[in-house]
Amino acid sequence: MSQPWLPPDGVTRTSDVITVSAGMFKGGEFRCPAADALKTRGYHTTDPVPRRHERLEHFALGPFMAACDIRSGPAGDPPRTRTGPLHDGLRTWSEHGVTLYEAAFPLDPECPLHEVPEPWTYRYRPSGPDPRDAQEYRLTVWGRCLASPDGAYRELRLPVHRLRDLPPDGFTAAVALVLAEGAPGPPPEHVRIVEFALFDGRTRELFAGSREEARARYRDHGPAALAGVLDGREYRPGSACGGCPYLSVCPALRTAPGLLGIEAHDRPRRTWSVTNGRAYRACPARDHMRRLHLPTADSVEREVTAERGRALHAYLAERHAHGSPRPCTVEVPEKWVPEGFDLPAHERALGLLLLRRHAAVCPLRYVGDGTDVRTEPRVARYDTAADVVVLAAPDLLYRDAGSWVWRETKTSVTDRRSDRPLLERYPQLALAVVLIARGDLGGDPFRARVELEVLRPGGADLEIIDPFAPANRVTAEKVLRAMVADWHGDDQYAARPGRSCERCEVARWCTASSVSEAAA
Numbered sequence: 001m002s003q004p005w006l007p008p009d010g011v012t013r014t015s016d017v018i019t020v021s022a023g024m025f026k027g028g029e030f031r032c033p034a035a036d037a038l039k040t041r042g043y044h045t046t047d048p049v050p051r052r053h054e055r056l057e058h059f060a061l062g063p064f065m066a067a068c069d070i071r072s073g074p075a076g077d078p079p080r081t082r083t084g085p086l087h088d089g090l091r092t093w094s095e096h097g098v099t100l101y102e103a104a105f106p107l108d109p110e111c112p113l114h115e116v117p118e119p120w121t122y123r124y125r126p127s128g129p130d131p132r133d134a135q136e137y138r139l140t141v142w143g144r145c146l147a148s149p150d151g152a153y154r155e156l157r158l159p160v161h162r163l164r165d166l167p168p169d170g171f172t173a174a175v176a177l178v179l180a181e182g183a184p185g186p187p188p189e190h191v192r193i194v195e196f197a198l199f200d201g202r203t204r205e206l207f208a209g210s211r212e213e214a215r216a217r218y219r220d221h222g223p224a225a226l227a228g229v230l231d232g233r234e235y236r237p238g239s240a241c242g243g244c245p246y247l248s249v250c251p252a253l254r255t256a257p258g259l260l261g262i263e264a265h266d267r268p269r270r271t272w273s274v275t276n277g278r279a280y281r282a283c284p285a286r287d288h289m290r291r292l293h294l295p296t297a298d299s300v301e302r303e304v305t306a307e308r309g310r311a312l313h314a315y316l317a318e319r320h321a322h323g324s325p326r327p328c329t330v331e332v333p334e335k336w337v338p339e340g341f342d343l344p345a346h347e348r349a350l351g352l353l354l355l356r357r358h359a360a361v362c363p364l365r366y367v368g369d370g371t372d373v374r375t376e377p378r379v380a381r382y383d384t385a386a387d388v389v390v391l392a393a394p395d396l397l398y399r400d401a402g403s404w405v406w407r408e409t410k411t412s413v414t415d416r417r418s419d420r421p422l423l424e425r426y427p428q429l430a431l432a433v434v435l436i437a438r439g440d441l442g443g444d445p446f447r448a449r450v451e452l453e454v455l456r457p458g459g460a461d462l463e464i465i466d467p468f469a470p471a472n473r474v475t476a477e478k479v480l481r482a483m484v485a486d487w488h489g490d491d492q493y494a495a496r497p498g499r500s501c502e503r504c505e506v507a508r509w510c511t512a513s514s515v516s517e518a519a520a
Contacts, residue, residue, distance in 0.1 A: 005132075005231045007043055008034075010249035015042030016135040022178065023142060024229045025171035032240045033232030034252075040230055041132065045249055052268045055491040057084040060292040061159050063094035064198060068101065068144060072115040087493060089289040089509040096509075097159070097198030104201045105157065113146040113155060120145060120154070120182030132230060141178045151186040154179045155194065158206075161295055162199045170225020172206045173218045180214035187211060199295040237380035241389040242271040247382065256381035256390070256440050261481040262488055264387040270488075273391040274428045277483035280490075282500045288493035289506040296505035304344065308351055309411050311341040312455070313376075313395060315355065316409065320364060320396060321375040328355075328362040354411050354455040361453050361462045363398050363407050372399035381440055386488065392431055403447035406432040415458040422452060422463060423475050427483055429465060433476035436467040 007013075024036045057063060062083045069079030086094070122139040144157040156179055172193060179191035191214050193206040207217065235252030247253065247269070260272070279287035290296075315338055319328060332355045337343055343351065367373055374397040381390045396407040408428060423430040432450045435441055441448070450465040465472055495512035507513040 005037065005233065007038060007041075008246070008249050008251050010046050011038065011043040011246065012046050013041060013043050016133060017042065017138060018132060018134040018136070018230065019138045019140065020174075020226065020229055021140050021142065022171060022175050025174050025225050026167055029236075030239055032236040032238070032244065033229075033234045034236070035240065035244050035246055036229055037232035038246055041134075043246075045246060047248075048245070049248055052266055053084075054268045055085065056087050056288075056493070057090060058292065059083070060090060060093065060161070060294060061198075063090060064097045064101075064159060065144075067094060067098045068115075071098070071102075087285070087288055087292075088495065088511055089285055089294060089506065090292060092509045092511060093198070093292075093294050100198060100201030101159075101196060104196055104203055111148070113148060113153075116145045116147050116185065118184055119143075120178050120185070122178045122182040139174055139178050139182070141175055141182075147185060147188070152189045153191070154185075154188040155192045158193065158195045160195050160197055161293060163195060163197045163202055163204050167206070168225065169221040170228070173221035174225065176207050176209075176214035177218035177222060180211045180218075236378075237389070238378055238391060239271050241380065241382070242269055247389075253380060253382050253389070254440070255384050256435075256438065257384045259381055259383040259390055259434065259438070259440070259480075260386045260388060260484045260488075261477050262484055263385045264488075267387060267488065269387045269389070271389045271391055272484060272487070274431055274483070277427060277487070280487045281483060283496040283498075283504065284487070284490055284493040285495035285510055285512070286500075286504055286506055287487070289509055294506050294509050297508060300503055300505040304347055305413075307341060308343055308347045311337050311343060312351055312354060312411055313409065314338040314341070315351075316358065316395070317375045320373060325364045325367050325370055325373050327364045328359045330356040330359045332356055350413065350457070353457055357455045357457075357460040358409075358453070361460045363396060363405065363451070366400040366405075367398050374398070379435070379441075381435070386484070388484075388488070390431070392428065392435075394428075394432065397441075399443065400447045402444035403449075404436070404441045404443040405447070405449050405451060406436065406441075407451045407453060408432075409453045409455065411455045413457065415456050417461075421475070422465065423472070423479050426452065427479055430476035430479035433465060433467040433472055434480060437473045437476075 018040050020040045024031070024040070027033070062081055063086055065081040066079040066083050069081055119141055124137045126134065141156055143159060146155045146157070147153060156175060175193050176191060179193065180188065188211055190210055192208040195204045195206060207214070235250055237250070237253045241247055241253060276287055276291070279290055315336055318338065332352055334352065336352055336355060337348055364373070376393050376395060377397055379392040379394065383390055394406050395409045398405050398407065408426065418425060423433065429450055429452060436448050436450065439445065445468065448467065450467055452463040452465070454461040467473065495510050497512045501507050501513040504513065
């Protein structure tokens with residue numbers, strides 16, 4: 001018998017109306033199932049903590065929606081979508097999206113459509129006692145809502161950054177139900193759901209059919225998906241924690257006061273990772289645009305050397321996580337490249353050689369069983385002093401006689417070694433040192449350590465860093481503070497044009513960059 005859904009301590013239900021936004025049906029790594037369930041059921045923290053908002057707009061599709069509001073509404077009316085001041089990159093991205101939207105959906109005199117003044121909402125009132133103690137259920141949609149003059153046809157245009165994988169069937173089913181049965185307006189005869197990609201103007205139809213076909217789609221795929229949203233139990237610490245109203249009562253997010261070595265003074269709560277830190281150090285605008293998830297240039301993002309590194313990491317992650325842990329050997333298949341990666345012949349050959357070098361230092365020689373291995377785990381700690389959720393994804397965490405070991409793996413095409421200190425060259429090692437030294441990973445500290453594995457054509461290097469050595473901890477703390485201090489107080493994320501623009505994956509959206517749009 002399944003356990004009943006229960007909220008965490010420290011929250012109070014303030015409504016008997018359950019409201020579900022369609023986006024919750026998409027799930028994904030950027031959503032927290034437990035937080036979504038709490039929101040739908042109307043829970044609020046008992047002692048809410050006032051939060052300071054970011055100075056700039058952080059919703060990448062908000063300015064596009066506001067521009068469409070102005071374009072479709074009566075002259076002089078303010079947009080329904082409210083946005084904060086825009087970063088230069090977000091402004092460029094939004095203008096680009098509006099231009100392509102107008103080209104993708106030109107006015108059709110033969111089939112005129114108008115934007116509805118209020119998005120549709122589907123409402124359902126249970127006829128008897130409800131297992132979730134709800135008096136009413138509501139499903140809402142977001143996007144550009146259009147209808148024919150007589151209301152017989154409804155269309156929802158869903159803005160997305162790019163067309164990726166199809167959304168889950170439950171998402172499409174829920175949206176179809178809202179279009180078919182939602183108010184205000186008369187019931188339609190036909191409905192259509194279409195995605196629009198701001199990046200390249202492409203469209204993709206998700207559903208088109210009669211009102212009855214929309215209801216049938218929901219009957220087939222909707223109820224189970226709705227239950228999954230409403231009864232979500234998994235707390236998923238990660239990037240969603242930055243804006244989560246339940247962070248103070250989350251039973252899964254561990255606190256680490258003072259981790260970053262800085263303090264908040266009325267600053268917005270944020271998330272931070274070493275990847276963010278590197279991007280900010282190169283250019284504040286670059287980090288900000290990456291956080292907005294603006295489309296990146298494949299020529300940079302999937303450059304062959306970086307792609308080879310990611311392919312090797314994917315291969316090792318699958319190998320280390322598969323079944324009973326067994327140390328890797330030099331027997332690596334010729335066709336080793338994981339699905340989704342495309343490498344030229346010389347990179348495949350180099351990758352094969354590097355993977356064979358890994359066998360000499362494979363960490364699975366030290367583990368007892370599968371419970372001792374975590375491949376690319378999500379590590380999240382809340383620094384309450386800085387009001388920052390720190391995120392990391394080590395290549396491997398493994399347990400050696402009860403002690404946690406943090407392993408990072410890098411590749412190099414040369415056998416030359418750098419003289420630069422390891423903790424400065426690889427800041428993720430500095431974060432690992434501080435976390436282990438503070439005891440934030442738990443386990444027995446006796447053999448706890450940080451390891452750097454560097455795979456080279458001539459062999460494998462294995463550097464071992466003692467996190468409890470005072471000099472290592474002092475250096476690691478200094479590295480973290482240097483990466484975080486300026487970013488923590490920055491509200492504008494000004495561009496820093498220079499040589500790095502040539503290798504910037506978001507240069508297309510930056511007017512300060514010297515890189516042309518064609519190059520991106």
